[in-house]
Amino acid sequence: MAINIETQEKNQVEGVKKEIVYNTKGLNLWYGDTHALKNIDLPIRENEVTAIIGPSGCGKSTYIKTLNRMVEMVPTVRTSGEIEYRGRNIFDKSYRVEDLRTQVGMVFQKPNPFPKSIYENITYGPKIHGIRNKKVLDEIVEKSLKGAALWDEVKGRLHENAYGLSGGQQQRLCIARCLAIEPDVILMDEPTSALDPISTLKVEELVQELKKDFSIIIVTHNMQQAARISDKTAFFLNGEVVEYAETDKIFSNPTDKRTEDYITGRFG
Numbered sequence: 651m652a653i654n655i656e657t658q659e660k661n662q663v664e665g666v667k668k669e670i671v672y673n674t675k676g677l678n679l680w681y682g683d684t685h686a687l688k689n690i691d692l693p694i695r696e697n698e699v700t701a702i703i704g705p706s707g708c709g710k711s712t713y714i715k716t717l718n719r720m721v722e723m724v725p726t727v728r729t730s731g732e733i734e735y736r737g738r739n740i741f742d743k744s745y746r747v748e749d750l751r752t753q754v755g756m757v758f759q760k761p762n763p764f765p766k767s768i769y770e771n772i773t774y775g776p777k778i779h780g781i782r783n784k785k786v787l788d789e790i791v792e793k794s795l796k797g798a799a800l801w802d803e804v805k806g807r808l809h810e811n812a813y814g815l816s817g818g819q820q821q822r823l824c825i826a827r828c829l830a831i832e833p834d835v836i837l838m839d840e841p842t843s844a845l846d847p848i849s850t851l852k853v854e855e856l857v858q859e860l861k862k863d864f865s866i867i868i869v870t871h872n873m874q875q876a877a878r879i880s881d882k883t884a885f886f887l888n889g890e891v892v893e894y895a896e897t898d899k900i901f902s903n904p905t906d907k908r909t910e911d912y913i914t915g916r917f918g
């Protein structure tokens with residue numbers, strides 16, 4: 651009896667709709683004449699992991715690079731529609747991209763630490779934000795490295811060059827660097843595709859931990875990974891979102907035939 655009540659309560663708590671962090675409404679994006687994103691509608695909820703899956707060239711990276719407006723670095727890019735971040739359209743002329751990027755961190759496919767010490771990699775962002783106090787910086791370094799499950803491995807070598815770390819450690823350092831600016835959202839573009847299976851597992855476990863404090867959007871080619879670590883999954887195809895649902899549903903009972911064909915390996 652007690653178990654039933656507990657389960658009910660758990661379901662009720664889980665049933666509460668989490669707040670929307672990013673709400674994409676009718677987003678289109680063109681690179682010159684290439685229509686790369688077509689009428690995307692997608693709500694991203696807080697403290698969840700949202701996986702973006704789909705075959706090569708379907709617009710996954712473009713979509714996540716649009717969320718922090720990185721895609722604007724390509725001169726031929728044009729967009730229409732809206733992406734609301736915490737209720738405000740990020741394409742508004744008055745929206746400062748620097749403000750957006752202090753809220754939204756990004757981790758890339760290939761670990762890309764700066765050619766500096768582990769310590770300096772972490773303090774780089776906070777220093778840009780004006781933090782100079784050594785004690786405060788030391789605390790940020792420890793907290794960020796602990797948050798990225800790397801502290802125990804590197805605490806004795808903080809002033810050594812980050813390039814001396816393994817690939818998996820470098821990727822966790824990049825995650826720690828992201829945490830140091832205390833973001834709200836973390837975007838991850840295939841963060842484990844360059845890593846060995848053990849490092850991949852570590853990053854996957856870390857993502858599960860981090861979602862307690864952050865909202866995470868992860869592009870992955872690895873469907874087992876999406877199934878293992880995400881709460882929601884969006885399946886992209888030819889620049890469109892074919893299906894977006896609870897991850898369990900996408901992988902056990904997809905609505906669209908194209909989703910089923912993709913997850914069962916019939917194409918892609």
Ligand SMILES: Nc1ncnc2c1ncn2[C@@H]1O[C@H](COP(=O)(O)OP(=O)(O)OP(=O)(O)O)[C@@H](O)[C@H]1O
Nearest residue numbers: 681684686704705706707708709710711712713724
């Ligand atoms: N800088 C660019 N200039 C022109 N076209 C681009 C550019 N970047 C991407 N594209 C095009 O936009 C479309 C979507 O590409 P995108 O990289 O977003 O796909 P993806 O799903 O992330 O692919 P992959 O899984 O291979 O990384 C493709 O047709 C691609 O050729």
